[in-house]
Amino acid sequence: MSREEILNRIKQSKTENNLSLPSLDIGITYDDSIIAFCESLKSVAGEMLEEADLENYIKALEHKYGAMKFLNTYVSKEINNPLIPIQMESPHDAKRLDILVIEGLNGIAENGAIWIEEPILYPRSAIFLTQHLIIFLKKTTILNNLHEFYQQANFHEKNYGTLISGPSKTADVEQCLVIGAHGSRSLAVVLID
Amino acid sequence: MNHAVKASKFIEDIERTKWHNDALWFLRQKRDRISDTIPEWEDLREKASLIKDHVISNLDEYLIEFENNAIRNGIKVHWAIDGEEHNRTVYDILKNHNVTKVVKSKSMLTEECHLNPFLEEKGIEVVDTDLGERIIQFRNEPPSHIVVPAIHLKKEEIGELFEEKLNTEKGNSDPQYLTEEARQHLREKFLEAEAGITGVNFAVASEGGVVVCTNEGNADLGTNLPPIHIACMGLEKIVPGKEELAVFLRLLARSATGQPITTYTSHFFGPRKDGEMHIIIVDNGRSKILGEEDFKKSLACIRCGACINTCPIYRRSGGHSYGYVIPGPIGSVLAPHYNMKKHQSLPFASTLCGSCTNVCPVKIDLHHQLLKWREVLTQQGFIKPSKKLMMKLMGIALNSSTLYGIAAFFAKSLRWMPRFMIYHSLNKWGNQREIPEPAKESFKTAFKKHKKSK
Amino acid sequence: MTVGLFIPCYIDQFYPQVGMATVKLLEKFGIDFEYPFEQTCCGQPMANSGCTSDAKKVAEKFYNEFINYDQIICPSGSCVAMIKHQYPHLLPDKDIKPLSEKTYELVEFLTEISEINQLEVSYPHKVGIHQSCHGLRELKLASATELRIDSYNKVETLLKKVKDIEIISLDRSDECCGFGGMFSTYEEAISCSMGNDRIQDHLKHQATIITGVDMSCLMHLEGLIKRQKSPLQVKHIAEILVGEQ
Structure with missing residues (x-):
């Protein structure tokens, strides 16, 4: 069995010492973590959006990317929008999705990332197949840095989660930043109280 | 072919070398700018280094903890002693499910194990989904960088390639356009894939799950559409817990591309509903490196590529000049472990300037390891006899003040030697440089006179 | 003593x-x-x-x-x-x-x-400092640009005590010159390319003198300069500190 062989090799190779783990009492903090979050989000090509502007935002997206048809929303608030939802039973169903509106669980000020956890109401793939992503985030959930995030995070019994920082992007062609690689072409965040 | 020969070929194209140098330097500058915004940057590097030291000295315990927790989460864990077993394990999983179409997100480990040709030979279509990886897959060549695999190519070359492979517009090499075409092409591949293979950035022991970082979202599309996810990891990818994970995630993207974090940092802690998740833990020589005191710290590498971006030799010679799957300083440190004879020139492909060591987010003593390799290679007989003899003679001369005087006499003779005898093809120094003129009198003589005159 | x-x-x-x-x-x-x-x-x-x-x-x-x-x-x-x-x-x-x-x-x-304060010499030239890697990263004579530490430069501090000297700034203030001992002949092509890039950086900022703490790096740069018949000169820092023109 390779397992035993590998573990044996490691046991024979490693040098015993009492190196302990360092304390992790570090991490940048901000006077106003909400402002810092917004700045970070901007730096990763994400957009801030007021709840009231949602309809206009969708119009602006249509203006830029062409007409849209399907929008699914999984936020507790009722939102006004001119589009219709699709049935998403299998992961592949999400391929037709134009806009997905979901809730984020935490925002992180130092990098503009938002924590999304294993969705129950829709397939994971929807987060990445949708052309555009809108995330509702409670202001109170914004933390300064990743240390704070992981200290309070509880992954028990959770199979999946992702930190999303802005829309998908690539710079693989001659270092030119292009927004909209494989995942969503845009990401907007609606901060709510 | 050794590095120097391939490098001198690369550098013949002066314009291209400058372009390549500047492209990589741009990444280094982005790394500098973003690390400037983190007041605790150096402290963070120190913590990362300490965590890795701790993990490296307790690796077996952490791997067992990781495995136990992963199994508890419903993940199937496999172990592979080498690349061959790794490839076979992947194939067996695919075969059991009659998979013929696979999408893969970037993984240096599968490059290291040459998984693609192995699977292709068995009739399985493997599509690399990272844009840069897809480009070089189309070109049938290895990556030239571990983070930006197609950094050696100009957009016009990619435009022509896409014209041939994806039927794009003739002469259109706009990056926005080419990326959009690749998006459409790869969406189809994602949707028809029957399994997804990913690398692993971090394996969290306490959680029994893995974290994969991408900017394009290809790892998530590749794993969340098809029902089978195979994650391949080198056994050094372990971090103890989620708190330690924070340290590395804060360093990784900032060091790599100057981003505060990658766009997607996905935590795969268990299989999807109705899906299967496999993790393959691969040794492939790592346990041997662990046993080498002078080199084991290289196992701390988180594959950010910062040492590659800053390396003035890499920037002027390109990734393919190294002839190993990982180029630059970290590649030159790792490669000789696998094949000393083949990669013997790599530890000499450095001025030992130390910039690599300074940018390394986990503080690997890269330039000291390169120096150590030179010593090992020399001891093992991997040094040109002429070079060895020269060093031997130099050693003898410098060890004796009288002989040193004689050597100095010969140095002086340079002054009356005709130019054609000094500047010839065997004297590499004189190809583009003048040889310093030996002084009329040495410092020793000058100082003696100076003392007398006092 | x-x-x-x-x-x-x-x-x-x-x-x-x-x-x-x-x-x-x-x-x-x-x-x-x-x-x-x-x-x-x-x-x-x-x-x-x-x-x-x-x-x-x-x-x-x-x-x-x-x-x-x-x-x-x-x-x-x-x-x-x-x-x-x-x-x-x-x-x-x-x-x-x-x-x-x-x-x-x-x-x-x-x-x-010795905490020298005044040098009482004049050196009316535009001088570029070549930070040799060993002086910089091993002896830490200055803060390397890779590190996020308070910036300092002992070489520059000392040179600034010389009268009439003008120290120019560089685009890549501490990139290696490519000498590297045996590297200079073993990887001759890269070595010379690196050296030329350093020289261009100094020329671009109108330096007339390149100085540093390592004559070996300067020897390599001087070899390129002389072959190209460039007006630049190299001087070891000790020569400038005693005011040798």
Whole structure:
């Protein structure tokens, strides 16, 4: 069995010492973590959006990317929008999705990332197949840095989660930043109280 | 072919070398700018280094903890002693499910194990989904960088390639356009894939799950559409817990591309509903490196590529000049472990300037390891006899003040030697440089006179 | 209190004026020093080529010649880095700490130990500083651009005490010049390309003089400059500090 062989090799190779783990009492903090979050989000090509502007935002997206048809929303608030939802039973169903509106669980000020956890109401793939992503985030959930995030995070019994920082992007062609690689072409965040 | 020969070929194209140098330097500058915004940057590097030291000295315990927790989460864990077993394990999983179409997100480990040709030979279509990886897959060549695999190519070359492979517009090499075409092409591949293979950035022991970082979202599309996810990891990818994970995630993207974090940092802690998740833990020589005191710290590498971006030799010679799957300083440190004879020139492909060591987010003593390799290679007989003899003679001369005087006499003779005898093809120094003129009198003589005159 | 002066082999043979400038500086500041005539080299060429056993013998010779001095001064960052960082490995049976702690590169000595305030020399030229890698990253004579630490530069601080000097800034202030000992011939193409890029950076910012703490890097740059018949000149920092035009 390779397992035993590998573990044996490691046991024979490693040098015993009492190196302990360092304390992790570090991490940048901000006077106003909400402002810092917004700045970070901007730096990763994400957009801030007021709840009231949602309809206009969708119009602006249509203006830029062409007409849209399907929008699914999984936020507790009722939102006004001119589009219709699709049935998403299998992961592949999400391929037709134009806009997905979901809730984020935490925002992180130092990098503009938002924590999304294993969705129950829709397939994971929807987060990445949708052309555009809108995330509702409670202001109170914004933390300064990743240390704070992981200290309070509880992954028990959770199979999946992702930190999303802005829309998908690539710079693989001659270092030119292009927004909209494989995942969503845009990401907007609606901060709510 | 050794590095120097391939490098001198690369550098013949002066314009291209400058372009390549500047492209990589741009990444280094982005790394500098973003690390400037983190007041605790150096402290963070120190913590990362300490965590890795701790993990490296307790690796077996952490791997067992990781495995136990992963199994508890419903993940199937496999172990592979080498690349061959790794490839076979992947194939067996695919075969059991009659998979013929696979999408893969970037993984240096599968490059290291040459998984693609192995699977292709068995009739399985493997599509690399990272844009840069897809480009070089189309070109049938290895990556030239571990983070930006197609950094050696100009957009016009990619435009022509896409014209041939994806039927794009003739002469259109706009990056926005080419990326959009690749998006459409790869969406189809994602949707028809029957399994997804990913690398692993971090394996969290306490959680029994893995974290994969991408900017394009290809790892998530590749794993969340098809029902089978195979994650391949080198056994050094372990971090103890989620708190330690924070340290590395804060360093990784900032060091790599100057981003505060990658766009997607996905935590795969268990299989999807109705899906299967496999993790393959691969040794492939790592346990041997662990046993080498002078080199084991290289196992701390988180594959950010910062040492590659800053390396003035890499920037002027390109990734393919190294002839190993990982180029630059970290590649030159790792490669000789696998094949000393083949990669013997790599530890000499450095001025030992130390910039690599300074940018390394986990503080690997890269330039000291390169120096150590030179010593090992020399001891093992991997040094040109002429070079060895020269060093031997130099050693003898410098060890004796009288002989040193004689050597100095010969140095002086340079002054009356005709130019054609000094500047010839065997004297590499004189190809583009003048040889310093030996002084009329040495410092020793000058100082003696100076003392007398006092 | 006696200082032992170490003048590296290539300075002895090719750049004696750098050694003499060092002597003048030490005399000017009234430092009591001796120059042991038996000295040859620190052993770095062999060590960096991997020829450890050849290097070991030379290192031993150096050790015996210098261990009894109170302080050792050398106008080369690279050689001092060799003594401080590689001798412990080359001479494992010797206690290197006393030797390495009292060995100083010239700039280090002048800024830290003798705390010089005024140099009373004038040098009306545009000078670019070449940060040699060993001086910078091993001896930490300045803050390297990779590190996020408070910025400092001992070489520049010292040069600024010279009257009428104009120190220019560079685009890549601490990129390697490509000398690298054996690297300069082993990877000749890359070595020269790196050197040329450094020279261009200095020229772009109108330097007329390139200076530094390591004559070996400057020798490499000078070789390129002379072949190209460029008007640039190289000067070791000791030469500027004694006002040699």
